[in-house]
Amino acid sequence: MKAIDDEAFEKLRLSGRILRETREELKSFVRENMPIIEVCEKAEELIRRKGGKPAFPCNVSIDEIAAHYTSPPNDVKRIPEKSLVKVDIGAHVDGYVTDTAITICFNPEYREMVNVAEHALKKAVDSMRPEAPTSRLGALIEQIIKSRGFKPISNLTGHSVGRYLVHAGTSLPNVAHLSLTKVKIGEAYAVEPFVTVQDAVGKVENSPEATIFRFVKQKPLKNVYARKLLKHIEENFKTLPFAERWLQGVIPKGHYKEAFKELLASKTIMSYPVFIEASRKPVAQAEHTVLIVEDGCLVLT
Ligand code: MN
Numbered sequence: 601m602k603a604i605d606d607e608a609f610e611k612l613r614l615s616g617r618i619l620r621e622t623r624e625e626l627k628s629f630v631r632e633n634m635p636i637i638e639v640c641e642k643a644e645e646l647i648r649r650k651g652g653k654p655a656f657p658c659n660v661s662i663d664e665i666a667a668h669y670t671s672p673p674n675d676v677k678r679i680p681e682k683s684l685v686k687v688d689i690g691a692h693v694d695g696y697v698t699d700t701a702i703t704i705c706f707n708p709e710y711r712e713m714v715n716v717a718e719h720a721l722k723k724a725v726d727s728m729r730p731e732a733p734t735s736r737l738g739a740l741i742e743q744i745i746k747s748r749g750f751k752p753i754s755n756l757t758g759h760s761v762g763r764y765l766v767h768a769g770t771s772l773p774n775v776a777h778l779s780l781t782k783v784k785i786g787e788a789y790a791v792e793p794f795v796t797v798q799d800a801v802g803k804v805e806n807s808p809e810a811t812i813f814r815f816v817k818q819k820p821l822k823n824v825y826a827r828k829l830l831k832h833i834e835e836n837f838k839t840l841p842f843a844e845r846w847l848q849g850v851i852p853k854g855h856y857k858e859a860f861k862e863l864l865a866s867k868t869i870m871s872y873p874v875f876i877e878a879s880r881k882p883v884a885q886a887e888h889t890v891l892i893v894e895d896g897c898l899v900l901t
Pocket residue numbers: 688689699700701790792887
C-alpha cells in the first residue's frame with residue numbers, strides 16, 4: 601500500500617532537492633561580518649530561482665539565539681566574528697514543505713558541538729522507520745549528545761510537516777519523554793537536534809523580539825490598508841510563516857506601521873518570538889526532512 605501518491609511524492613522530492621542545493625551553496629556564501637539580511641535574501645532567492653518558494657523566512661540565529669531570527673526590513677546586524685551561525689531554511693513546491701538547517705562555525709572552540717549535532721542527526725535519521733516510537737528517538741538523541749559531553753535543548757523539537765504546514769501536529773522531542781506517539785509511513789518529518797554546552801540550562805525562552813509572523817484567522821479590520829496587507833498575506837503565504845521584508849511595497853509606506861499593528865492587535869496574525877538559550881550559552885543545530893517509507897526513511901534534504 602502506498603501512503604503518498606506519486607504527484608505528492610515528486611513535489612516533496614523536488615522541494616527537498618531545491619533546499620539541499622540551497623543549503624550547500626549557502627555553506628560557502630556565509631562569511632564573518634556579512635550583513636545578516638544578505639544571507640536571508642540570498643537563501644530565499646536561491647529557493648525561488650530553483651523553482652520553489654520559501655516555506656518560511658530564512659532563519660539566521662547566532663550563538664545563544666537558538667531559532668526564529670530573520671532579518672527585519674533594513675536590518676543592519678552583521679554576522680559577528682567567531683560566531684556560531686545557524687542557518688535554517690524551508691521550501692515548498694505547491695505546499696509540500698521541506699525544512700533543513702546547518703550550523704556554520706567561525707569559532708574553533710565550538711567545532712565539536714557542531715559535530716555532535718550533526719552526528720546526533722545522522723543517528724536519529726538512521727532510526728526513523730514506520731512505527732518507531734518518538735520516545736525512543738528522543739532518548740537516542742539525548743543519549744548521543746550527553747555521551748559526547750554536551751546537552752540537548754529540551755524544549756525544542758522536530759516535527760511532522762504537512763501541506764502548507766511547517767508544524768503538522770506531531771512533535772519529535774530531542775530528549776527522553778513519555779509518549780505513545782509513533783512515526784507513520786507516508787508522513788514527512790523534520791528531525792532537528794539542538795545542542796548546547798554541558799553547563800547550560802539546556803532550554804530556550806522567548807526573547808521580546810519577533811521577526812516572523814503567520815496568518816491565524818479572519819477578523820474584522822478597521823483600516824483599509826490592514827485589509828489590503830492581509831489579502832496579500834493570505835494569497836501569497838497562506839498558513840505559512842512570513843517576514844515583514846516580504847510585505848515591502850504592498851501598501852504605501854506611510855500606512856504600513858499602523859496597518860501591520862492592527863493585524864497583530866486583532867490577532868489576525870501571530871508572531872513567533874525569537875528563542876534564546878536560557879543561560880545565554882551557544883547553541884548548535886542540524887536538521888533534515890525525511891519521508892517515512894516501508895523499510896526506513898528517505899532523506900529529502
Ligand atoms: Mn528548520
